[in-house]
Amino acid sequence: MPPESPDQIVRDFLDKDEGVIVYLSDDFVFTRALRNIVSRVIGLRGETLLPYSSTEAALNKCLELRDAETPCVVFVERMIGSQPSTDFIIRLKKEFPDVTMIVLTWEATHETVAYFFELGVSRVLVKPASANKVIEELAAAIAPPVELRQHLERCAELLENREYDEALEASDRILMIRPDSARGLVLRGDALMGVGRTDSAIQCYMAAHEAKPIFMAPLIRLAGAFRDMEDERALAYLKELDDISPLNPERKVDIAEHHLRQGEHDKAEEYLDRGISVAEREATSIVGDLTQRIVDAVSAIAPNLAVKYLNRVIDTKRVLGRDDLIHFNRLGIILRGEGRWEEAVEVYGKALTIAPEDPVIHYNMGLALWEGNQRTPAMDSFENALRIDPGFYIGSVGAALNVGSLYLDLRQYDDAIPFFEHVLDIDPDNSLARRKLDEAHDRTKLAPEPSPEESFAMSLAEEEDVIDLDSLPEPPKKKKKKKKRRPFTNLEL
Numbered sequence: 001m002p003p004e005s006p007d008q009i010v011r012d013f014l015d016k017d018e019g020v021i022v023y024l025s026d027d028f029v030f031t032r033a034l035r036n037i038v039s040r041v042i043g044l045r046g047e048t049l050l051p052y053s054s055t056e057a058a059l060n061k062c063l064e065l066r067d068a069e070t071p072c073v074v075f076v077e078r079m080i081g082s083q084p085s086t087d088f089i090i091r092l093k094k095e096f097p098d099v100t101m102i103v104l105t106w107e108a109t110h111e112t113v114a115y116f117f118e119l120g121v122s123r124v125l126v127k128p129a130s131a132n133k134v135i136e137e138l139a140a141a142i143a144p145p146v147e148l149r150q151h152l153e154r155c156a157e158l159l160e161n162r163e164y165d166e167a168l169e170a171s172d173r174i175l176m177i178r179p180d181s182a183r184g185l186v187l188r189g190d191a192l193m194g195v196g197r198t199d200s201a202i203q204c205y206m207a208a209h210e211a212k213p214i215f216m217a218p219l220i221r222l223a224g225a226f227r228d229m230e231d232e233r234a235l236a237y238l239k240e241l242d243d244i245s246p247l248n249p250e251r252k253v254d255i256a257e258h259h260l261r262q263g264e265h266d267k268a269e270e271y272l273d274r275g276i277s278v279a280e281r282e283a284t285s286i287v288g289d290l291t292q293r294i295v296d297a298v299s300a301i302a303p304n305l306a307v308k309y310l311n312r313v314i315d316t317k318r319v320l321g322r323d324d325l326i327h328f329n330r331l332g333i334i335l336r337g338e339g340r341w342e343e344a345v346e347v348y349g350k351a352l353t354i355a356p357e358d359p360v361i362h363y364n365m366g367l368a369l370w371e372g373n374q375r376t377p378a379m380d381s382f383e384n385a386l387r388i389d390p391g392f393y394i395g396s397v398g399a400a401l402n403v404g405s406l407y408l409d410l411r412q413y414d415d416a417i418p419f420f421e422h423v424l425d426i427d428p429d430n431s432l433a434r435r436k437l438d439e440a441h442d443r444t445k446l447a448p449e450p451s452p453e454e455s456f457a458m459s460l461a462e463e464e465d466v467i468d469l470d471s472l473p474e475p476p477k478k479k480k481k482k483k484k485r486r487p488f489t490n491l492e493l
Helices: 008-016 028-042 055-067 088-095 110-119 131-142 149-160 163-176 182-192 198-211 217-228 233-244 249-260 265-282 282-300 303-315 322-335 341-354 359-371 377-390 397-409 413-426 431-446 452-464
Strands: 020-024 049-052 072-077 100-105 123-126
Touching: 008 028, 020 028, 020 055, 020 233, 028 049, 049 055, 049 282, 049 341, 049 431, 055 072, 055 088, 072 088, 088 110, 088 282, 110 233, 110 282, 110 452, 123 131, 131 377, 149 163, 149 182, 149 233, 149 341, 163 282, 182 198, 182 217, 182 303, 198 217, 217 233, 217 265, 233 249, 249 282, 249 359, 265 282, 265 377, 303 322, 322 341, 322 359, 359 377, 359 397, 397 431, 413 431
Parallel strands: 020 049, 020 072, 072 100, 100 123
Antiparallel strands: none
16 A cells, blocks of 8 residues: 555645644745645635744644644744744643644754754754645654554553563564664663663663764663763763754753762853853743752852852843742842852842742841841841731741741840740740740740839939949950851741
């Protein structure tokens, strides 16, 4: 039986399967050409080609089709206006993993094509393209060549179900048909990893890479395998992947983490800079998450780098909103950890211009002020947090202990007591809270509030017995011992 023609594959998809084509582009000339191509195949019919120039509208339509289980293919322009469409591709693939996407571009470099395939794009079509070429690419995206397809799909399904022995048998059938099938070799490697034959799996991945160097999966598997073994070859494969697909910012962070573990901070910083730059250019939606990942990786090893990248993501934002508060909060915490409490206070001050009624920011600002021995302003910040949300500390041993401790330091014993009691409600064995609660109760007993009559009598006594302070000898100077303060508990947004 002869294979189906591309026209027939597209016709069946649009007619029998009632599939649709979503097209995200501001190139109205190509939109019209695509409509003519589709009309040539199945004739004029409404709701077959759905063009959009707005990424949000196109995304919503794709998700609507997903929920309705309507088959669809999505054409996406590489550039929408002056911005790359990478954000749209990432978001759509995250929400709709099985979607079929074809990227349209006027210029396809090796690097961009490799990155698109990593993101899950099925095909890349270079414009201008003839009607036949568009149909061929569309048909290939809808139904790849029949050869090996059933075996490949069966093997992938077995792997997903963790039926590794059966997957090994399926991979044997694939490689009997086509011994140099890169995808078949990767699937066999995955099955071998599943049964614990790591060395054999690595050989399969290497063979797949040699068979098809542009295919990313073998290198990704190799890097992962060697990372699990803490083998230095993982870094070599990550760098090889980076050479093939340099637009992937996440991988640059992977490489930087390896250099950090080896104590090579300068090399790590170089890759982190590249990663942030690529993300800012290609996919702004992931910059925040990428920065958080960088901060997680470097804060314990090189906090100065954490400060650098958090400042960068804040400074490069044109408009700051509530989503950015996590960056401000994290930056303030790291600055405090470095003893730079004044800078931390400044950061929290900027955050409060975005969210003046956020109790967590007020509380953490109070911690920074307390770190600088600014106890009264620190208490003002704590009380601002309590005014906004009287129960913001509920459930947090550290936060309740901090607020109570500052009240105790400021001799506001009655105010301190409820916070220590709350700590003991959560953690009855907390010896520090118990000791401070006892101290607060003792101080309250030693210094009861005088009645109005007692206050008046005391003031008269003070008038009758006035002491000349200038005539008293100076007391001997004593060196004050610095008390070690337990680490403050920050609250995360």
